[in-house]
Amino acid sequence: MTEPTVLLTVDDGIATITLNRPEARNALNQAMRPELAAAITRVRDDDKVLAVILTGAGDAFCSGGDVIQMVKSDESGLPWRERIRALHQWFPELVNLQKPVIAAVDGPAFGAGFSLALAADFILATPRAKFCAVFGRIGLIPDLGAMQLLPRIVGQQRAKELVFTARTVGAEEAKALGIVYEVVDDNAALQGAALELASRFKLASTAAIGMAKTIMNQAFELDARAMSELEAYAQTMCRGSAYHQQAVQRFRDKQPMLFDWDRAQ
Numbered sequence: 001m002t003e004p005t006v007l008l009t010v011d012d013g014i015a016t017i018t019l020n021r022p023e024a025r026n027a028l029n030q031a032m033r034p035e036l037a038a039a040i041t042r043v044r045d046d047d048k049v050l051a052v053i054l055t056g057a058g059d060a061f062c063s064g065g066d067v068i069q070m071v072k073s074d075e076s077g078l079p080w081r082e083r084i085r086a087l088h089q090w091f092p093e094l095v096n097l098q099k100p101v102i103a104a105v106d107g108p109a110f111g112a113g114f115s116l117a118l119a120a121d122f123i124l125a126t127p128r129a130k131f132c133a134v135f136g137r138i139g140l141i142p143d144l145g146a147m148q149l150l151p152r153i154v155g156q157q158r159a160k161e162l163v164f165t166a167r168t169v170g171a172e173e174a175k176a177l178g179i180v181y182e183v184v185d186d187n188a189a190l191q192g193a194a195l196e197l198a199s200r201f202k203l204a205s206t207a208a209i210g211m212a213k214t215i216m217n218q219a220f221e222l223d224a225r226a227m228s229e230l231e232a233y234a235q236t237m238c239r240g241s242a243y244h245q246q247a248v249q250r251f252r253d254k255q256p257m258l259f260d261w262d263r264a265q
Contacts, residue, residue, distance in 0.1 A: 006035035007057075008042060013050040014198045015043040019116075022058025028065050028112045037090035044097055050206055051198035052097065054120055055104040055191070056113075064111025064134060087144055095119045095145065096217055098210025100201045104194040105129040105180075106187045115144035118153065121213070122181040122197065126190050129171040131179060136166035152220060153178050204259040205243040 007018040017039045019026035028036075043049045056062055094101070094116075103109075103120035110132045117123050117131070133150070135142050142150070142163055151159040154177045162169065174180040184193045201209070211234040219227065238244055250257060257263075 004035060005029070005032040006039050008039040010043075010046065010049060012199075013048060013202050014053065014195060015046070015049045015051070016053045016055065017043070019054075019056040019062050022056075022060070025060035025063035025108065026056040026058070026113070027063045028116075033087070033090075037093075040090060040093050040097065043099070044093060049099060050204075051100045051102065051201045053102050053104055053194045053198055054094075054116065055194065056106070058107075059128075059187075060107035060113075061103070061105040061109040061129070062113025062116055063108050064113050084143055091115075091119065091145055095149070096214060098213060099206060100198065100209060102194050102198050104190050105131075106190055108132070110134045111142075112144045115142070115146040115149065118146060118149040118179070123174075123179060124182050124184060124190055124193050124197065125171040125174065125180045126184060126186055127171050128187075129174070129180070129183075130168050131174050132166065132168045133163045134166050136164065200261065205238070205241065207241055207243065208238050211238065 003020065005019070005021050007016075007020045009016050009018075017036070019028075019032065019036070021027060021029070021032065043052050100122070101120040103117040103123045105117055105123055105125045107126075107128050108130045109117040110130070111134045114131050114133055133142050133146055141147070147159075147163070150162065153159075154162070158177060169177070169179070171180060171183045175183055182193065184190050215227065215230045215234060218230070222230070247257060247259075
């Protein structure tokens, strides 16, 4: 039986999606794409999943698209365009997943792997982590949403520099640029840190986080009036939620809040 290219586990409200082609440094091939899409759909639709960790098996996060498979393919023109468009049938589901997403990166996150990491809300990395918009080295442009996501994080000028040069960025520089949230000691510490960060959201309002994430993801496309309308709608929905009502009651009863990030530290 063929080993799955994507593994999904759910434990105590935390889903872990693992890219599982360690022999190919988790290169994103044709088999992995539908399996990754299916995993994203499952965690999206599972109300018991409160946070998601995205990681890679072995010594890599994801080395990008499978270049060997690309070389073997004789597709070009419109068929190739449709293949790229197919990526964007599921990738926005990851970007806009209404739950916190943490990318745990050890080793290379190159090309499409860089894009996958950028889709997360937080990136944790080891000192071995390396990020690269590698496309320019083989005469291609970034795909899988990188040209939208990267400028949001590092700004337009720095994003152009990283794309035009296709240079490799280490973990510490990536943190300085705002790409990486935290650098941890090694892969063993990485998995623990990702689980600890994900677990801290378990007592939060998933609905409030999801709505805030959805609105903030539109901040560069919508004007202030549209953002205000979304804010008013979302706040009204949150105000009527059972979570908010319970939180208000706890406040009135002088009980500790269920979700208190500072207290959890």
